[in-house]
Amino acid sequence: MLIFDGHCDTLSKINRPGELIRNGFHWDLERAGRYGSFVQVLSSFADHGQRKDPAAVMARQLEMAIAFEGEHPDRLKLIRSASDLKTVQNGGVFGILGAEGAELFKGSIGELERWFNKSLKVVTLCWNYDNEVCDSVAGHRTHRGLSPFGRELVDRMQELGMVIDLSHASDETFEDVLECVNVPVAATHSNCRAICSHPRNLTDAQILKIAATGGVIGINFYSCFLSGSGKAGIKDIINHIEHIAGLTGTRHIGLGCDFDGANPMPEGITGAESLYMVLEALARANYADRDIRMIAGGNFLRLFTRILS
């Protein structure tokens, strides 16, 4: 079965490219390779302690993945186009480069274009800080939504064929982006506020708006976004899937596990090796095989095929 995970932070955990093969974190190529086909969005990310020069930290992570592919094309293929995505059903592990925060572009559309040409295909507009582009849900309402530069950036992303990711965006940013896009958008790793009322999660209205664009929501496995108590199990993952399915059907649900970006994981989940348990739980909850395939990967595959040119 094809697994397509919309978000992980493994590139920010490892120190050298070879650790992509095997590591003690949540995600590596050996464990992803146990599934028939696995597409992983590999996000670059700068944490709280790296805020002096987040662009440099993120660039180093992306360069590491690009270098790894150069040395081991048999182990990891980076997806650069919709036609690359046609090959993923044949088996193997595939990466899609992402930026968790537009800080990578240092306020420059030229930098966005440069990274696009270096295979960056997904941009989460912000992380937990307001930036040049927009306000974060954890920020201070610097722009009250998307900045004028942010509008320019989102426009250019649409023209180039990059996936616009609204996870971490403030509610005002969310509205501004949906006003200026005419393509499907993603929330690569966000859950339902109706089930767990964390501000990082999506309201029902936001879920419906993403679905109306033809977009996809990746279910985040972070226990604090799954359950108000901060303690979660696989049943909580299923609860969020059920909630979105009840609102929109199964066409807009994906996986956005947040491996190596979130701790604690739900009880029983130790990393990529545990994903089969989520799929089995869906089968026990009477999801049809076709729906399970869409949630596991088919929906994100459709979205990325539509956006990547």
Ligand SMILES: [Zn+2]
């Ligand atoms: Zn995140």
